[in-house]
Amino acid sequence: MGGRSVWVVDMRWLVANDQDGLRARLRAGLALAALALASVSQPSAAHFQLLYSPATNVNGAQDMPLMLVFWHPYSNGPVMDMGPPEALFAINRGQQIDLTGSLQPIEFQGADNAAAAYRAELPIRRAGDYVVVLKPAPFYEASEDIYIQQITKSYINQGQLPTDWDQPQGLETEILPLVKPTNVLAGSTFRGRVVSDGQPVAGATIEVELIASLPDMQANTAGPALRSEPPGGALVVLSDDHGYFSFGIPHPGTWGFAALGVGPQTSHEGKTLSQDAVIWVTAYDANY
Ligand SMILES: [Cu+2]
Numbered sequence: 499m500g501g502r503s504v505w506v507v508d509m510r511w512l513v514a515n516d517q518d519g520l521r522a523r524l525r526a527g528l529a530l531a532a533l534a535l536a537s538v539s540q541p542s543a544a545h546f547q548l549l550y551s552p553a554t555n556v557n558g559a560q561d562m563p564l565m566l567v568f569w570h571p572y573s574n575g576p577v578m579d580m581g582p583p584e585a586l587f588a589i590n591r592g593q594q595i596d597l598t599g600s601l602q603p604i605e606f607q608g609a610d611n612a613a614a615a616y617r618a619e620l621p622i623r624r625a626g627d628y629v630v631v632l633k634p635a636p637f638y639e640a641s642e643d644i645y646i647q648q649i650t651k652s653y654i655n656q657g658q659l660p661t662d663w664d665q666p667q668g669l670e671t672e673i674l675p676l677v678k679p680t681n682v683l684a685g686s687t688f689r690g691r692v693v694s695d696g697q698p699v700a701g702a703t704i705e706v707e708l709i710a711s712l713p714d715m716q717a718n719t720a721g722p723a724l725r726s727e728p729p730g731g732a733l734v735v736l737s738d739d740h741g742y743f744s745f746g747i748p749h750p751g752t753w754g755f756a757a758l759g760v761g762p763q764t765s766h767e768g769k770t771l772s773q774d775a776v777i778w779v780t781a782y783d784a785n786y
Contacts, residue, residue: 544705544732545578545639546571546754547648547776549632551620552715554680554752554780555655559623562654564597565713566616566632567606571754572707573727574720577606577613581635588620589629591661595621597630607719609711615718620654626661627680628654631669636766645766648756650776655680670695671761671775673704679779682747683786688779689744691737692757698741702757706733706745709752724751750783 548567556562566586568578586597597618606615620628630652636645649669666674676689692699710727711720737743737757747753754776761773 544570544572544575544707544756545637545646545648546705546707546756547632547634547650548709548713548754549630549650549652549776549778550709550713550752551630551652551654552712554653555658556622557657559656562620562622562628563715564618564620564630565606565715565718566601566618566634567713568613568615568634568637568648569606569608570707571709571711572725572732574609574711574723576610577608577615578637578639579614580616580637581614583616583632583634585631585633586618587631589631589662589667590624591626592665595628604718606713607717609720617718622654622656625657625659626655627659627663628656629662629665629667630654631667633669636771638769644770644772646772646774647761647763647766648774648776649761650778652778653679653780666693666696668696669775670763671699671757671773673755673757673775673777675777675779676742677779679777682753682779682781683784684747684750684781685784687744687746688753688755688781689742690755690777692741692743692760692775694760694775695762699737699757699760700739700741702737702741702743702760704735704737704743704745705756705758706735707754707756708749709754712752725749747779747781750781752778752780754778 550565588595600619602617605612632650636647671694674691692702710725757775759772
């Protein structure tokens with residue numbers, strides 16, 4: 499699914515079960531191809547670069563663990579191998595804090611497989627927002643013969659002082675939140691704006707997923723499934739003519755939005771690069 503359309507058989511998907519991919523192919527009118535490939539391939543739908551912290555709103559100085567996993571979090575599907583990140587930093591009150599020194603390679607175990615992932619640590623010392631930014635290494639997606647690079651932001655707040663969340667971080671591409679991303683209520687609407695090189699992106703395809711199985715920060719595994727993926731697979735919204743989009747968040751949890759192929763870099767090592775913008779927001783039960 500998603501905004502990408504070129505598929506070839508990838509043996510890595512042999513063991514995976516992907517009903518959504520089958521539906522997508524059927525929708526695309528490729529019924530014959532689907533019949534031929536259904537048992538041996540899966541498209542790379544709804545990849546999401548996680549930049550997960552076990553807490554979003556905290557009080558007091560502390561070191562916050564982060565988990566970086568390239569995964570299919572709604573379905574607890576295949577985990578993809580991450581390479582060494584190109585950049586990992588946080589911004590608090592406009593000051594950039596380099597986090598690459600805290601990167602630790604780990605193996606993350608999903609339901610289907612284990613893959614290379616990272617842990618890191620965010621030193622929270624002052625009040626305010628910490629906007630965490632990850633620029634991962636481009637990932638080669640064999641099933642599509644393209645590279646994918648999901649430039650990802652997540653947000654942690656200390657002491658309920660709003661400082662940085664409403665500011666663009668000047669990334670090659672990013673989703674600007676129009677709702678405070680650390681404190682969304684389930685049942686309300688999240689709004690964002692997709693930008694690339696600072697300019698709004700009209701008609702962007704934005705996939706929406708919940709981390710249905712929260713990472714176990716001790717065991718580096720996927721925890722029990724709190725939800726399953728909807729029958730239709732990944733949720734998709736489009737940005738309007740000015741790059742804005744909205745999504746009604748149905749239930750609490752950590753929700754990700756991935757605008758596909760919106761970044762300015764379009765090739766890597768001679769192949770197509772899909773440079774995506776990902777943002778993670780935290781939704782609470784409205785009956786708090
Ligand atoms: Cu995928």
